[in-house]
Amino acid sequence: MIRSPEPTQLTDRFGRAVTYLRISITDRCDFRCLYCMAEDMTFLPRNQILSLEEIYTVAKAFSELGVKKIRITGGEPLVRKGALELLQQLGSIESLHELVLTTNGSQLETMAMPLKQAGIKRINISLDTLDPDKFKAITRTGDLRQVLRGIQAATSAGFERIKINAVILKDRNHLEVNDLVQFAVDQGIDVSFIEEMPLGVVDQHNRSESFYPSDLIRADLAENFSLLASTEKTGGPSNYFKVAGTQTRVGFISPHSANFCSTCNRVRLTVEGRLLLCLGNDHSVDLKHILRTHPNDMLALKQAIIAAMRIKPEKHEFNIHEQPVILRHMNMTGG
Numbered sequence: 001m002i003r004s005p006e007p008t009q010l011t012d013r014f015g016r017a018v019t020y021l022r023i024s025i026t027d028r029c030d031f032r033c034l035y036c037m038a039e040d041m042t043f044l045p046r047n048q049i050l051s052l053e054e055i056y057t058v059a060k061a062f063s064e065l066g067v068k069k070i071r072i073t074g075g076e077p078l079v080r081k082g083a084l085e086l087l088q089q090l091g092s093i094e095s096l097h098e099l100v101l102t103t104n105g106s107q108l109e110t111m112a113m114p115l116k117q118a119g120i121k122r123i124n125i126s127l128d129t130l131d132p133d134k135f136k137a138i139t140r141t142g143d144l145r146q147v148l149r150g151i152q153a154a155t156s157a158g159f160e161r162i163k164i165n166a167v168i169l170k171d172r173n174h175l176e177v178n179d180l181v182q183f184a185v186d187q188g189i190d191v192s193f194i195e196e197m198p199l200g201v202v203d204q205h206n207r208s209e210s211f212y213p214s215d216l217i218r219a220d221l222a223e224n225f226s227l228l229a230s231t232e233k234t235g236g237p238s239n240y241f242k243v244a245g246t247q248t249r250v251g252f253i254s255p256h257s258a259n260f261c262s263t264c265n266r267v268r269l270t271v272e273g274r275l276l277l278c279l280g281n282d283h284s285v286d287l288k289h290i291l292r293t294h295p296n297d298m299l300a301l302k303q304a305i306i307a308a309m310r311i312k313p314e315k316h317e318f319n320i321h322e323q324p325v326i327l328r329h330m331n332m333t334g335g
Contacts, residue, residue: 009066010305012312020069020235020266021062025055026080027271031104032140033126035167035196050273052086054291058269059090061301068097069235071124075271078107084114091119098235100124102165106142108150112157122234123154124192127164129173130183138172155187161234163190163251168217169210177217178224185248192238192251193217214252221250235265255280261315267308275305277312285311 010018028043029036050058059070070090077083091099098121105125108115115123127147129135135144154162164184168174177193184191195214221227226244233240237260238251254260268276273288285308287301294300 010062010309012309014312014314016262016264016312017066018265018267018309018312019067020071021059021067022071022073022266022268023055023059024073024075024269024271025050025052025077025083025086026075028079029074029076029104030079030106031076031142033104033128033142034138034140035169044272049271050269050288050291052082054273054288055086055269056089057291057298057301058273058287059096060093061298061305063093063095064298065302065305068095069100070096070098071100071102071236073102076104076106077101078103078111084111084118087115087118087120098122102126104139104142105147105150105154109146109153112150112153116157116159121159122161122163123159124163124165125151125154126166127151127180128166128168129176130179131176134173134176151187151189155189161190162187163192163249165192165194167194167196168212169196170212172210174212174217174220177220181221181225181243181248181250184250185243185246188247190240190249190251192253194253195255214254217252225250237264267312275308277308278315280315281313283311283313 012018027049062070072083072087072090074080087099087101090096093099099119100122101115101120102124103126105127108123108125125147128138130144132144135142135147151162151164164180166173166177166180168177180191180193193214196211218227227241227250228244230240230242230249232242232249237253237255239254239260240249240251242249264278268279269287270276270284273286273291274284275287277283277285285304287304290301290304
């Protein structure tokens with residue numbers, strides 16, 4: 001029997017090439033951000049989450065199927081024991097063009113340089129406010145000073161790019177967008193503003209009333225900054241502008257006001273081993289089952305990944321004005 005050759009690129013039913021994998025390595029976090037998770041969370045037991053070895057195996061399979069960019073997320077990925085060793089392994093995958101990380105910044109003061117040495121090229125740091133009291137209210141447990149020291153350490157470590165991500169909510173932090181851009185300019189880093197995604201039930205704000213669209217943020221910024229349209233991309237959904245006279249880029253991630261599904265190039269691996277084909281839908285494949293029923297069988301794993309592309313949906317169905325259809329919180333999905 002002649003076996004068909006493996007595809008060199010993953011392509012879904014709509015002709016979109018999947019070249020970007022986001023991997024959540026833990027659902028745990030040292031913060032409890034109100035739009036991400038409930039205050040009193042129940043986390044998964046160890047036997048229900050992928051081992052670091054299993055995560056590496058999936059990453060290797062994807063890289064051999066044409067994925068060029070992997071982002072490590074959580075929860076907070078750096079609170080998982082062995083995270084640095086995993087990143088060192090992933091950084092040694094020759095076919096991978098870019099290994100990047102999303103973090104809340106709490107561990108960067110001590111880990112920035114080891115992360116750079118492990119092969120991390122770029123870091124995204126969640127930072128919704130520069131007001132210590134608001135920061136505490138949004139994160140419930142976080143210390144702004146610790147995160148700011150982490151940003152400084154990351155800047156000193158010399159990553160290719162550093163970006164802060166801010167989820168903007170009306171009447172909570174929407175008046176701070178100019179301060180956040182000025183902070184990014186002063187630090188020589190980038191910033192992206194994100195419209196809240198309705199994942200999981202939250203009880204501390206009404207998502208419909210808190211929604212603050214990207215076009216209003218741009219209008220607010222126009223009072224103090226000249227934003228120049230840019231064709232630059234980082235492989236994700238941000239639409240970038242250059243702050244005139246600086247090296248800082250301002251990005252907008254707009255799942256509601258400027259849907260980007262037609263160019264979606266990514267899939268997600270959840271901490272429990274489900275390959276999630278769309279952030280806003282539940283279409284998924286249980287790769288943990290494949291890994292544990294067919295241990296060391298890379299062909300079976302790759303075949304499952306290839307087959308999964310057939311169920312990647314065309315678009316998400318987010319509606320900020322209704323109760324979420326997707327009940328999993330963001331920490332379960334991977335930020």
